[in-house]
Amino acid sequence: MFTRRVFLRLAAASAAVVALPGCGATPEKAPPGSFFTDPEWRAMNALADVVLPPDDAPGGSALGAATYIDTLMRAFDSNPPLIHAGGPYSGRQPFANSDGTPSANFPENDFKNFIPLSRVADRAWRLRILGSSGVPGGGPNDALLGPVVGLRDLMKQGLAAAIAASKDPIESLTNDQATAIFAQLDATFQKTFAELVVEAAFAVPEYGGNGNLAGWAMIHYAGDIQPLGYSLFDETTSTYVERVPVSTADPGPDLDPMDDDTNAQLTLYTHLLNGRVS
């Protein structure tokens, strides 16, 4: 497997951020019971659109980033906590017939039934969300490494800083202006917030994001595919049938080929790693 450590030693400073006009975050209220205040909710939506700006496809806000983050912040308001979605199937794909074709029989959505946490995982996630100050006894190594800063505190502090950085509500700013504010925020908040936004955009929707599966549609991704799968074993002939290409090339045009900016970026990194460009 390709690991994320590929570029760990590279500076990210060269990453270009292209500003877009009007981010269009919806100035709505926080839902009842939300961990966030109305101003925080609006700021969160605006900043989600900084991470994934809307264009002809939804941005971070419309993809449900705020709901995803709020669900995580309030995970322990539910029992089981909303940390690990259930399984094995979401009900979005059917079972296969014995000849490998899709049937009309769809399983129940097991994903919506979240899984209990083990004793260890419960302690870990309470610490991760609530921080050492929110968990009796704190973290096991607080005295040595310092207290664990919880996601709740990190989000609240980051959003407060974003709100304080502008005279006008963030949701009223252009995406360029909101991006400038985001770029000045605490680096840990920036990274954590961006990671949560992309998780929201491209994860299974049971966590609160990826509304209408628009995140997957945007990137030409089929999403969770069980129990149907891609290659179907036909028990009547004892052969495999590839429902969509697995061993061969995809037919049809590439809907989003690599553009000049992507090629330039890959060329740069390949050279930095003493690699080869053909």
Added chain:
Amino acid sequence: MTLSLNAVVGNASLSTFDVIVIGAGAGGCAVAEVLTRFGQKVLVLEAGPNYFIGLDDPANAPTSVYSNDEVKLDRRFMLRQDPIVEPRTFRASESDGDRTFTGAVCNIPKTVGGAALHADVKTPRFAPTDFQLGTLIGGNVQNASFADWPVQYDALEPFYGHAERAIGVQGLDGADPFAGPRSTPYPMPPGVGMYGALKVANVAKQLGYTAFPFPTAVTSQPYDGRPACNDCGYCGDYGCPTNAKGSPAVTTLRKALLTGNCQLRPETRAIKLLVTGTSVTGVVVIAPDGSQQTLTADRYVLAATAIEDARLLFLSDPAGVGNSSGLVGRNLMFHYGTQAIGIFNERLHGDRGRSVTHAISDFRGVPNDPNHPLAGILELGAGYGPVNEAITYVENTAPYGARLKALMRQSPFRDRVASFLLQAEDAPQLTNRVDLDPAVVDLDGLPVARITYKNHPFETSARDFYSPKLLDLLQAAGAKYAFIAPADDVPGASHLMGTLRMGTDPTLSVCDEFGQFHDVGNLYAADSSLWPTSSGFNPILTIVTMATRIAGNMVFPGSPEKVIV
């Protein structure tokens, strides 16, 4: 039946045991399968939770809560131990001080099924010369501790065949020109190859290499009550939603549980072995509710990984149980991974398939041949899912904005990637070791494992030698961009070996060839902690093979082959 992460599974009425196995992974489950088949009463302790339903149900195939979900399985530590409450520490050498890093070090799954559950279960056999590197190269490598295995390929070959049948391996007989002789065929033919791997395989021959279907414990047809794999793409790093993957939980452990002679206790952490004289008299555990209990049996088997086995021995005795040789915890080995990345103009749809479907053994090398230094098997792999792809961009290339969105649409790191991973021989070194961190603890206040590890020029020079050849191969296959990923600063390996070296001389080893401790007569190890060298091939099949032989000798001393089926 409903999900319970920590309920007792199997014969809950058992209260006295012949054997306690610590760790429900590839080794521990194989031991349990053999012992229970021959009437031994076995208690299997697993520190992690159980995400299966009905492992002990004779009437229905087990199900699980594994699914096509990147968030829970890769982002939220459902399988791997959580570094907030169960960290490990790392330093390259003692001169670095107590530690240079605290967090996720070699963070493999801790759950019923063990690390094999999340792997895509690649199962090559070791080659015959892999067991003889002490003789073949030991004297030529300074500051390394190469040693021969006390058991050789010929003796293991029938057990390899047993292991392949037990977990259900697909493969193509005779396809790997460097493999040792086989007496039995692969139980299943190869499944569907992935497009990216096949592109590379097709050009490998032009460069003088032989690509072949990777032997893998994934069903390519209905097998032993499990369905054929349908190539969902969530294989490497994920639990299998259909049980097509030969996880120890649904293969060997299930068989053990169905005998009525086995009891599994998940979320039960062994924290101390009680030793009197030369015998273990009990094991102290933390039960799921946090209480401590002492459990007893006639014999005890360690199978909790090379790191956690050694940690438990040091938690039990600061000098290390069974450590008259001074070698407990030492000679820790990983496979030294060299990762080559190729990004293609065309989409390779690497999210469809079993993660890795083909391999090349030409880079394993030949002992003492400077033109073919020892490295390992080359995995021809793919990319990963969209969440992990997005995190890659956030962390490294485009932290936010329109460029991030463009990269996700164009998908150079998911949909256009062919990735190689060279699993190279890692020279054993006395200085690479596991001990207890002097200050960092886990959520129960117990000292965590500290990893002291630094690469030897043996493996780094092999990386330097083969890296250009990997780039040649990627370019020949059509990669527009090809590069070698930087090596890890902190070990992230999943293949953990050494720390309880086996051998014939008690002054130079911890255990004998049947895993029995030289110093403690009723204590055994049955995982890759025993291995004197790492080989250059994925470890799971050899773990199952060795564990089967070890258990066989526990049942039939001197005639372990009697357990082969």
